[in-house]
Amino acid sequence: MSRVKLPIIGAVAGAAVKIALNLILITNPKINVLGAVLSTIGCYIVASAFDIFFLARVTRAKIDFMGVLLKPLACAAGMGIASYGAYEAILFLCGVKSLSVLLAIIFGALVYFIGMLFIKGIEREDLSSMPMGKRLISAMDKLGL
Numbered sequence: 001m002s003r004v005k006l007p008i009i010g011a012v013a014g015a016a017v018k019i020a021l022n023l024i025l026i027t028n029p030k031i032n033v034l035g036a037v038l039s040t041i042g043c044y045i046v047a048s049a050f051d052i053f054f055l056a057r058v059t060r061a062k063i064d065f066m067g068v069l070l071k072p073l074a075c076a077a078g079m080g081i082a083s084y085g086a087y088e089a090i091l092f093l094c095g096v097k098s099l100s101v102l103l104a105i106i107f108g109a110l111v112y113f114i115g116m117l118f119i120k121g122i123e124r125e126d127l128s129s130m131p132m133g134k135r136l137i138s139a140m141d142k143l144g145l
Helices: 005-025 034-059 065-094 097-118 124-128 133-143
Strands: none
Touching: 005 034, 065 097, 124 133
């Protein structure tokens, strides 16, 4: 689209935010190494927002923020809560951290997928392009989804 420099500018802006947040957050004793995680999140938010803004501006495309941002964000929040609860419950029952983490990840992924199905965040054409997509679609049909 003849705008090769725009994604680079977005990435540089995100990197600048990451460096600034690293300097501020990591040096704070209350936040410490968690600051690296938070600065990475900030970096990707800035770079993504920049890219989406200019993509919409250059192409004049209408971005479906509900479908590409809010629905996945809601399901991710539910997945995080469910994963944490599953981790704590499994850890309480068996006392093995690695098993608790593994099962919590699997459970969280399942919660995210089911949540996206229920709020129509995943469409049939999305599923058909996935491995075993036809089986998922037939299972959804049997469940009435």
